[in-house]
Amino acid sequence: MADDIHANESYYLRLVVDRVPTMLAYWDTNLICRFANRAYETWFGANPDHLLGTSIRDLLGPELFAMNEPHMRRVLAGDRQVFERIVPGPDGMQRHSLAEYLPDVVDGTVRGFLVQVTNVTELKETQAALRRENHLRIQLEQNALSLQALAQERSDMIDVLAHEVRQPLSNASAALQSAQGALRARGDEFGTEQVVRAQEVLGEVLSSLDNTLAVASLLARPDPIHRDDADIATLVAVVIADMPSSERNRILVQRMTPTRTALMDMSLMRLALRNVLSNALKYSPQGSDVLVRITDSDEPPALVIEVSDAGAGISPDLLPRLFNRGARDGERSDAAGLGLGLYIVAKVMSMHGGGTELVNTGPEGTTIRLVITQTDHKE
Known part of the structure; x- marks a missing residue:
């Protein structure tokens, strides 16, 4: 062998x-x-x-x-x-x-x-591909730095806009409120009515400005939100105070949970709830009640806030894009604004790890539910 x-x-x-x-x-x-x-x-x-x-x-x-x-x-x-x-x-x-x-x-x-x-042709081709990839990575990093700088510049401009534009409008709103009190004390019903109307218009301008600034801020936000243990009653009270004084008596609050506090970003939740409540007041008959119902859930642990109105309901054409940016009901003559309100609501709730739900809508009214999860959440 x-x-x-x-x-x-x-x-x-x-x-x-x-x-x-x-x-x-x-x-x-x-x-x-x-x-x-x-x-x-x-x-x-x-x-x-x-x-x-x-x-x-x-x-x-x-x-x-x-x-x-x-x-x-x-x-x-x-x-x-x-x-x-x-x-x-x-x-x-x-x-x-x-x-x-x-x-x-x-x-x-x-x-x-x-x-x-x-x-070694394949090796050389691989090396060339790695060099191209490295070059692209460097370009992407440079572009990311440029975008970060632009985002910071935009954020700075938003801060300037918020201060330079919103502050005078807030001052004007306070002045109108004082004028309303003075006119009412003098028994000038016509003047009081005109001031109230001016306050409503100014309130819509402030609301549109707040929503525009909020969208810009939310889109530029690089980090997850920071949630604190916030008082629920305070949140609701502050949001009601944001509504026109002539509309506040229409808002009924029904608490169905003993829970006093919840984890949330207070400023963002104030904006979200304010948008939902403002829509409910705007699109329901004058003098009709708007109900804010506060409950909780165990699975998952969450604070639940529902806002119900007695309006005519949401157009079927609008339903598929209700929470999209720029969504507006073209059939309604009173559908003012930029269509940012519910988009911001959905965005804020998503950042909280929760959600926004349309519970029901129809001739007898609309109910929108906000779910704020209470478990640890990272966006």
């Missing part, structure tokens, strides 16, 4: 050498081929049997030979050579190669050199 293995040694050796994709060859000091494997057929279209006894110059051609000749001279001087080269093939393919020339030294004399050439 051992004799059979030794007898076939040359066969197996040749089989292995011819099956590897790497070019393997031996060239003597005169640059004449003494051995070549089958890979030369793939790379150069040359039959290795016909290469024996031929010059490497004939194989490579004048241009490639001129580039490689310095390495041949150095390896024949006894120095191992490793270098990269693009090798054009007969099929037109440009192969990136890693070439290694190893000197054959016997008793201090170089008799020739061994050649090993490996196709």
